[in-house]
Amino acid sequence: MPTSAFSDKVYEIVKMIPRGKVMTYGQVALLLGLPRAARAVGWTLHWVVDDGRIPCQRVVNRYGGLAAGYGWGGQETHRADLEAEGIEVRPDMTVDLERYQWWPSAADLAALQLPPEVLEELNQKLEFSREQLSRSKATLRGRVKRKQTEINP
DNA sequence: ATATTGACCAGTT
DNA sequence: TAACTGGCCAATA
Numbered sequence: 001m002p003t004s005a006f007s008d009k010v011y012e013i014v015k016m017i018p019r020g021k022v023m024t025y026g027q028v029a030l031l032l033g034l035p036r037a038a039r040a041v042g043w044t045l046h047w048v049v050d051d052g053r054i055p056c057q058r059v060v061n062r063y064g065g066l067a068a069g070y071g072w073g074g075q076e077t078h079r080a081d082l083e084a085e086g087i088e089v090r091p092d093m094t095v096d097l098e099r100y101q102w103w104p105s106a107a108d109l110a111a112l113q114l115p116p117e118v119l120e121e122l123n124q125k126l127e128f129s130r131e132q133l134s135r136s137k138a139t140l141r142g143r144v145k146r147k148q149t150e151i152n153p
Numbered sequence: 154a155t156a157t158t159g160a161c162c163a164g165t166t
Numbered sequence: 167t168a169a170c171t172g173g174c175c176a177a178t179a
Contacts, residue, residue: 006176025161029175038161040175046160060158063167078160094167110164 006032014045017058017136019085021102022095024062030125031104033118042067048076057081062092064101082125098136 001006013031017023025038025045032041041059048056050071057078060066066089068077079089087095102110103126114122 002177004176026163029161034175036162036174037176038174039159040161040177042160043158043176044160048160050172056160061160062162065160065167069160071160072159 001047002044002051006040010041010044011048011054014056014059016056016104016108017055017102019055020084020087020100022058022060022064022087022097022100023102024060024064024097026062027101027103027125028059030118030122031112032113033112033114035118035121050081057085060095060097064097066093066095098133103129 009032010028013028014023024034025041028041029035029037034040045056045059045067046069048054050056066075066082068074068080073080075093079093082089082095087100089095095109109119109122
């Protein structure tokens, strides 16, 4: 398992993720203050020993996809570790980000002391997440409404 | 010191 | 959420 200033910070962020929630590699990179270091985050996590000290199962890719190179068992092991904490893994080996993705609280963010330009990027992403959520809720409402119309024409 | 690798990402087609 | 490109970053398999 690599030990460096960089990897220590990665572990610190990953340990913030609550049980039953996930973050993406890009999110972790952003919270490190290095918005484009997602790949390096994945590289570091690749070396993590799956002994439960670092909940690396709670990190997935931008689509919610599980890691092919996870531990020795690959995606199967990753799936088992996620299901062990109640996270549903879909047949295509992804998790529903709208349901499980976690962002730190405002207080947590303040503690990270991120530079202004990173905070700006963070805000944009949060904004985007909110839009996606409201879009999906609107879709759901539409479905429910159509269903009701079918039942009570 | 340079080239290569990888649990990635965003944009385009 | 497909396939592909170019870019990114840390460590060197």
